[in-house]
Amino acid sequence: MVESRSPKPLMWVRFLLPPHMTNETLIEQLIKDGYLKTQLIIDAFSAVDRAHFVPEDQKQFAYKNYPLPIGFGQTISQPLTVAFMLELLQPQPGEKILDIGSGSGWQTALLAYCVGAEGKVIGVERIPELKKFAEENTASLETIPQGVIKFFEGDGSKGFEEEAPFDKIIAAAAATSIPAAWKEQLKVGGKIVAPVNESIHVLERKSQDEFEEKRHFGFSFVPLIGGKQGDI
Numbered sequence: 001m002v003e004s005r006s007p008k009p010l011m012w013v014r015f016l017l018p019p020h021m022t023n024e025t026l027i028e029q030l031i032k033d034g035y036l037k038t039q040l041i042i043d044a045f046s047a048v049d050r051a052h053f054v055p056e057d058q059k060q061f062a063y064k065n066y067p068l069p070i071g072f073g074q075t076i077s078q079p080l081t082v083a084f085m086l087e088l089l090q091p092q093p094g095e096k097i098l099d100i101g102s103g104s105g106w107q108t109a110l111l112a113y114c115v116g117a118e119g120k121v122i123g124v125e126r127i128p129e130l131k132k133f134a135e136e137n138t139a140s141l142e143t144i145p146q147g148v149i150k151f152f153e154g155d156g157s158k159g160f161e162e163e164a165p166f167d168k169i170i171a172a173a174a175a176t177s178i179p180a181a182w183k184e185q186l187k188v189g190g191k192i193v194a195p196v197n198e199s200i201h202v203l204e205r206k207s208q209d210e211f212e213e214k215r216h217f218g219f220s221f222v223p224l225i226g227g228k229q230g231d232i
């Protein structure tokens, strides 16, 4: 006689556990909740898997919608915040974008996917080990065009004069005001999306001297460390 084991206890456990999370389920959730809307950005999230950018001991949590530690007291950003900010930024093929506080390189890689082989993304990170981590993460990713991203170690509150002007500037760490250097290094017609204290500011450069500003409240960010900040 063949011994039979009741599957019932296992079935109950399966009912109690949340459904298995994958990059696809994360993206579906971000679309359902209204954070992801634009096809190019959705395609970037599909091509640039967050699990590739988290340390080994965090891989099991990669598709959770919260920030995760990447070492040196820093985090890889929360997916919904990245989705929200990229939707505000609207990166386009061929653009040159400055990414301040590049951390793990995840957002930098999403931007590289959007700007494509004709574009350029400059990542600035103040912690040298994280700059190296991001370089390794993006170099080993086959789904983004190679040579589009350049990382630099430094204080991003000064922008990045050597590569200015930029079509767009995005930051992942909160300033107390938008640094004057970012505004100076932005092209007319360009856009800055950056956290200031607990809100996300969107600044559009309408002319040499004219900026239009919108604010979105209710977010939380690590602080932008360093230099003199601006007047907005």
Ligand code: SAM
Residues within 6 Å of the ligand: 074, 075, 076, 077, 100, 101, 102, 103, 104, 105, 106, 107, 108, 124, 125, 126, 127, 130, 154, 155, 156, 157, 172, 173, 222, 223, 224, 225, 226, 227
């Ligand atoms: N988008 C990144 C990611 O998903 O991995 C976000 C990383 S974390 C939220 C913000 C990063 O900003 C940290 O790595 C921190 O070291 C960096 N940072 C803070 N102040 C900075 C500054 N003045 N210049 C450059 N990087 C800075």
